[in-house]
Amino acid sequence: NAGVTQTPKFQVLKTGQSMTLQCAQDMNHEYMSWYRQDPGMGLRLIHYSVGAGITDQGEVPNGYNVSRSTTEDFPLRLLSAAPSQTSVYFCASRETGYSPLHFGNGTRLTVT
Amino acid sequence: DQQVKQNSPSLSVQEGRISILNCDYTNSMFDYFLWYKKYPAEGPTFLISISSIKDKNEDGRFTVFLNKSAKHLSLHIVPSQPGDSAVYFCAARYAGGTSYGKLTFGQGTILTVHP
Numbered sequence: 434n435a436g437v438t439q440t441p442k443f444q445v446l447k448t449g450q451s452m453t454l455q456c457a458q459d460m461n462h463e464y465m466s467w468y469r470q471d472p473g474m475g476l477r478l479i480h481y482s483v484g485a486g487i488t489d490q491g492e493v494p495n496g497y498n499v500s501r502s503t504t505e506d507f508p509l510r511l512l513s514a515a516p517s518q519t520s521v522y523f524c525a526s527r528e529t530g531y532s533p534l535h536f537g538n539g540t541r542l543t544v545t
Numbered sequence: 546d547q548q549v550k551q552n553s554p555s556l557s558v559q560e561g562r563i564s565i566l567n568c569d570y571t572n573s574m575f576d577y578f579l580w581y582k583k584y585p586a587e588g589p590t591f592l593i594s595i596s597s598i599k600d601k602n603e604d605g606r607f608t609v610f611l612n613k614s615a616k617h618l619s620l621h622i623v624p625s626q627p628g629d630s631a632v633y634f635c636a637a638r639y640a641g642g643t644s645y646g647k648l649t650f651g652q653g654t655i656l657t658v659h660p
Contacts, residue, residue: 466647473554473652475551475634476650478647530646534589534648538586539588
């Protein structure tokens, strides 16, 4: 049982480039979410989804897009990377509203 | 506006002693609180939680206390072990409207347990 799998683990982008961070879970969880972790800021919610075809914005959605075509996958797209998007990104999923989130191991993104 | 705050960026304790990590929140609509532990190069993992209708929850060496009137929760680790050295995040679940139980996290506290 792999849990939540994120790829890639590391990525370096130039300003203006686009890319997609992949997230997949094999626990049949309806709820999935993306967080970014920055020093002194904790984990901040970017986007979340409560099921296939349903997405919504979190605290810091600007510059990011998401879609949810299947229960398993929840990719995060950076449309035009900026240095302010340098961060560690975590994908997470959970079974119900009161279940704990299961996190992936993160993607460390650097934008130069 | 940081609705969940961990005001101590770091904490250092001796092995065998008690570690107390603190967390304050401002939103009365939070109904469920969780603590996560994070090791370097790994994702956060769930540690312990508490509902707003309780004031204490224990799981082995870990106890979480909730003081609703003060909007404060704390995590006690007794006895502390070197393997407990990690970043600890508190998180609060928002119960209102169409929030779908979104979690708001604190900034994290780095715990170092010295042998």
